[in-house]
Amino acid sequence: MTDARKEQVRAMAGIKEGASNGGGAAKPVAQRLLATATRLFAEQGYDRTSVQEIVDAAGVTKGALYHYFGSKEDLLHEVYGRVLRLQQERLDRFADADAPVEQRLRDAAADVVVTTIENLDDTKIFFRSMHHLSPEKDKQVRAERRRYHERFRALIEEGQHTGVFSADVPADLVVDYHFGSVHHLGTWYREDGPLSPQQVADHLAGLLLRALRP
Amino acid sequence: MTDARKEQVRAMAGIKEGASNGGGAAKPVAQRLLATATRLFAEQGYDRTSVQEIVDAAGVTKGALYHYFGSKEDLLHEVYGRVLRLQQERLDRFADADAPVEQRLRDAAADVVVTTIENLDDTKIFFRSMHHLSPEKDKQVRAERRRYHERFRALIEEGQHTGVFSADVPADLVVDYHFGSVHHLGTWYREDGPLSPQQVADHLAGLLLRALRP
DNA sequence: TGGGACATACCGACTGGTTAGTCTGCCCCT
DNA sequence: AGGGGCAGACTAACCAGTCGGTATGTCCCA
Numbered sequence: 001m002t003d004a005r006k007e008q009v010r011a012m013a014g015i016k017e018g019a020s021n022g023g024g025a026a027k028p029v030a031q032r033l034l035a036t037a038t039r040l041f042a043e044q045g046y047d048r049t050s051v052q053e054i055v056d057a058a059g060v061t062k063g064a065l066y067h068y069f070g071s072k073e074d075l076l077h078e079v080y081g082r083v084l085r086l087q088q089e090r091l092d093r094f095a096d097a098d099a100p101v102e103q104r105l106r107d108a109a110a111d112v113v114v115t116t117i118e119n120l121d122d123t124k125i126f127f128r129s130m131h132h133l134s135p136e137k138d139k140q141v142r143a144e145r146r147r148y149h150e151r152f153r154a155l156i157e158e159g160q161h162t163g164v165f166s167a168d169v170p171a172d173l174v175v176d177y178h179f180g181s182v183h184h185l186g187t188w189y190r191e192d193g194p195l196s197p198q199q200v201a202d203h204l205a206g207l208l209l210r211a212l213r214p
Numbered sequence: 215m216t217d218a219r220k221e222q223v224r225a226m227a228g229i230k231e232g233a234s235n236g237g238g239a240a241k242p243v244a245q246r247l248l249a250t251a252t253r254l255f256a257e258q259g260y261d262r263t264s265v266q267e268i269v270d271a272a273g274v275t276k277g278a279l280y281h282y283f284g285s286k287e288d289l290l291h292e293v294y295g296r297v298l299r300l301q302q303e304r305l306d307r308f309a310d311a312d313a314p315v316e317q318r319l320r321d322a323a324a325d326v327v328v329t330t331i332e333n334l335d336d337t338k339i340f341f342r343s344m345h346h347l348s349p350e351k352d353k354q355v356r357a358e359r360r361r362y363h364e365r366f367r368a369l370i371e372e373g374q375h376t377g378v379f380s381a382d383v384p385a386d387l388v389v390d391y392h393f394g395s396v397h398h399l400g401t402w403y404r405e406d407g408p409l410s411p412q413q414v415a416d417h418l419a420g421l422l423l424r425a426l427r428p
Numbered sequence: 429t430g431g432g433a434c435a436t437a438c439c440g441a442c443t444g445g446t447t448a449g450t451c452t453g454c455c456c457c458t
Numbered sequence: 459a460g461g462g463g464c465a466g467a468c469t470a471a472c473c474a475g476t477c478g479g480t481a482t483g484t485c486c487c488a
Contacts, residue, residue, distance in 0.1 A: 029463085045345055047261035051448060062449080063464050072448065127401075128342060131259055166424075169417050173409070176402050177395045177421055184394030187341075195387070203383050207391055210380075211425040243437080265474060276475080277439045286474065429488100436483075447472080454465080 030068040032058045037075045042121035046076055046129040076129060077137050083122045084144045087112060091151055101159040105212075106205045108155065109178055113201035116182050117189055124186040149175055156212070165212040178208050244282040246272045251289040256335035260290055260343040290343060291351050297336045298358045301326060305365055315373045319426075320419045322369065323392055327415035330396050331403055338400040363389055370426070379426040392422050 027035070036058040040049045051072050055065050069075055094108035116123045133141060153175045159165035181204055189200065241249070250272040254263045265286055269279050283289055308322035330337045347355060367389045373379035395418055403414065 045261070047259070048346075050446080052446095061465050063451095063466070066449070067463065128345075131342075132262075169421065170409070173414070173417055174421070176398055177418065180396070180398030181391045181394035183398050183401070184390055187397070188390045195384070200387070203387055204391065207383065207388070207425040210427065211421040213424065213427075264472080266472090275439050277477095278437075280475070281437060431488095432486095434483105434485085437481085439478105439480080441477095443474105443476080445473090448470100450469080451467090452465100455463090457462090458460090 029058070029060055029064055033060065033065055033068065034075060034078055038079055038121050038125065041076065041079070041129065042124045046125070046132050073132070073134060073137065076125070076132065077141075079122050079125050080130075080133075080141050083119065083126050084141070084148070086119070087115060088144070088148050088151075090115060091148060095151055095155055100164075101155065101162065102164055102209065105155045105159060106209055108152065109208050110198075110201035110205035112182055113185070113204050114197045116185055117197040117200065120186055120189065123183075127183050127186065149179075152178075159212065163214065166214045174208075174212065177211075178204075181207075243272070243274055243278055247274070247279055247282065248289060248292055252293055252335050252339065255290065255293070255343065256338045260339070260346045287346075287348060287351065290339070290346060291355075293336050293339050294344075294347075294355050297333065297340050298355070298362070300333070301329060302358070302362050302365075304329060305362060309365055309369055314378075315369065315376065316378055316423065319369045319373060320423055322366065323422050324412075324415035324419035326396055327399070327418050328411045330399055331411040331414065334400055334403065341397050341400065363393075366392075373426070377428065380428045388422075388426065391425075392418075395421075 033054065037049070037054045040054055040057065051062060051065060054075075055061050058064075069078075090111055091108055094111055095104055097104055097107070099107075130138070130141065153171045156165060156171040156174050160167040160171060185200075195203075247268065251263070251268045254268055254271060265276060265279060268289075269275050272278075283292075304325055305322055308325055309318055311318055311321070313321075344352070344355065367385045370379060370385040370388050374381040374385060399414075409417075
């Protein structure tokens, strides 16, 4: 299989289940491999998870994995791409809405918390294993992250310029402030804990908005 | 060398330089090994750093490393112990001070930011590689971290009970909120950036205090 | 004061095990 | 009959930890 074809297959690995997949048949192999790898990376870390472990857990062999993916690192990169696309798309939606800036920021800030918790495996991997990427892929991921960061910062600056947010703290720092708490969710949030994802999101967004009160 | 003796030597690895070390002589080997390992772990991650790399960079051989440390993991654990002891000691000092609770919380919150930045290599390792510890050491580290967390939470609860902090957000969540931003420092803070450690600390402590205003 | 007994500090070759990735070939669908 | 989709044995590299060995003290008793 050519590398270009692999690219296509990787893109398809994210498609919804059961599209062209009749009855009780199992997930397509590429999808199953990515899902299995995601879980294992989140549980044990990237370096501690061997390719053999992944294929065993997915019920296939190395031949299958290297048929669909070019390398172990490709799996990691795939996870990153998924998270980045999802969060960027959602941020854009909230930031472009027709509402006062306080509301847009609150909604965007809360939404990223909810989607982070709902994809906690992906985001755990994202924050914990970023430095395992090769220089080129790392550069690409950083560029996409910067785009996200800047969109978020623009919201805060808008509020600062129009006077609804305090301007005596750098907007950049506020972005990292909020994403620190988002980043940290993977460390402490437990599904069986006392707070629902939405409750956590409301609290964190509330704290951010209050910290920004003039 | 017995294991108990190794314990002693490890404890000494933290001593100040030049105590019984005359003239221009290099650092003691154990100290140099730990410092080198810390730097390499922070740069490349624990799993990506081989023991051979560490001893090469420190200018010794494996024999020396295993003379002073029981295992590669011991080096990691040593870094953790250093960070935990330092931060717990400082938190206790600020929390026990004779001042209004707002002031004590502000000082403690700002101090942990400054010491985190000043020991950014250690804290990078701490947050990124915690899950590389063996179950027993992990348990020990978690216990010490919980003690730290609870001391910090007590400060917030005190303020909530006396009415100087808003009580409509769980104190636990506020602790994780702040430590999220501290945790995150290793990702974005650059020594050559526009803000000094103290400035970052003042901003972050300010944001926390404002978020807690009733 | 000299010398044996023992400890410390370190060297570096070696071992057993693991790992990512490759390659050849079979099976099945079209 | 030709190629996509995989199986599974294989390889070359690497890695943590071990172990026998050496050099440099230090202590103690004759």
